[in-house]
Amino acid sequence: MNAITRLPFLADLEEGTHCLDTPERPATRRRYRTIWISDIHLGTRGCNAKMLIDFLDSVDSETMYLVGDIIDGWRLKKRFYWPAAHNDVVWRIMKRAKRGTRVVYIPGNHDEMFRQFTGLNFGGVEIRRKAIHETADGRKLLVLHGDEFDTIMLAHRWLAFVGDAAYSMLMRLNFVVNAVRQRMGLPYWSLSKMAKHKVKNAVEFISRFEEVVSHEAGARGVDGVVCGHIHNAEMREIGGIQYYNDGDWVEGCTALVEHFDGSMEVLHWADEVAARSAGEQELLAA
Numbered sequence: 010m011n012a013i014t015r016l017p018f019l020a021d022l023e024e025g026t027h028c029l030d031t032p033e034r035p036a037t038r039r040r041y042r043t044i045w046i047s048d049i050h051l052g053t054r055g056c057n058a059k060m061l062i063d064f065l066d067s068v069d070s071e072t073m074y075l076v077g078d079i080i081d082g083w084r085l086k087k088r089f090y091w092p093a094a095h096n097d098v099v100w101r102i103m104k105r106a107k108r109g110t111r112v113v114y115i116p117g118n119h120d121e122m123f124r125q126f127t128g129l130n131f132g133g134v135e136i137r138r139k140a141i142h143e144t145a146d147g148r149k150l151l152v153l154h155g156d157e158f159d160t161i162m163l164a165h166r167w168l169a170f171v172g173d174a175a176y177s178m179l180m181r182l183n184f185v186v187n188a189v190r191q192r193m194g195l196p197y198w199s200l201s202k203m204a205k206h207k208v209k210n211a212v213e214f215i216s217r218f219e220e221v222v223s224h225e226a227g228a229r230g231v232d233g234v235v236c237g238h239i240h241n242a243e244m245r246e247i248g249g250i251q252y253y254n255d256g257d258w259v260e261g262c263t264a265l266v267e268h269f270d271g272s273m274e275v276l277h278w279a280d281e282v283a284a285r286s287a288g289e290q291e292l293l294a295a
């Protein structure tokens with residue numbers, strides 16, 4: 010809790026004033042019915058706050074869901090890291106709520122210290138454990154972070170651990186094999202096969218998570234589910250349930266959006282920024 014009370018925006022909130030380090034771009038914003046973002050991990054070096062600030066200044070919506078791991082309380086407790094850009098992200102979200110956007114914050118496992126405020130309204134931001142979102146075309150989507158399935162995933166995590174143990178054993182074996190090969194004057198033996206084994210494990214973990222979440226959502230009688238947690242943006246149908254993951258702002262820089270007709274889309278913001286600057290270059294050349 011200590012790290013949280015040290016966050017500078019809490020003091021600013023009481024005064025009701027704050028100067029943004031990066032001023033808001035007053036450009037006309039692309040409007041969506043709903044925006045979902047998660048896994049921002051403010052308070053860590055990995056967080057891509059610049060990209061997120063650009064996103065927040067470019068889009069607007071009637072409703073915005075913050076689907077967990079917004080602030081990384083785990084890391085903040087170990088080492089306090091809070092640059093101006095991270096404060097600017099929080100303030101942009103607070104301003105949005107003040108302007109009339111419905112902002113729903115569903116804390117994840119890294120910001121679970123905010124779960125104790127479930128049901129409260131924090132400067133216009135509703136804090137919920139989970140939510141049911143109804144799309145413009147009448148579908149009901151369960152919105153939650155996704156760490157609640159970690160216990161079910163434990164069985165798989167154990168398998169992944171076995172994979173890890175096998176991997177480190179192979180590494181040791183590889184060392185011995187190569188020492189022998191060197192003595193015999195043979196070239197080094199590639200590790201690529203083991204690397205592929207690791208990647209395959211990650212892919213299996215992701216698809217298993219998606220199946221577990223979809224199955225649980227189906228049991229709760231909804232049409233689909235929106236989550237985050239595994240830092241992998243996706244939208245696909247699994248066993249008649251629509252699975253949506255809004256990704257993250259550490260590597261992926263992705264958001265999930267609902268258009269006004271109820272159709273859904275994953276936005277890849279790094280691509281949008283690249284396309285925009287390419288367009289600007291063309292304009293300059295013309």
Ligand SMILES: [Mn+2]
Binds near residue numbers: 077078117118156238
């Ligand atoms: Mn998480």
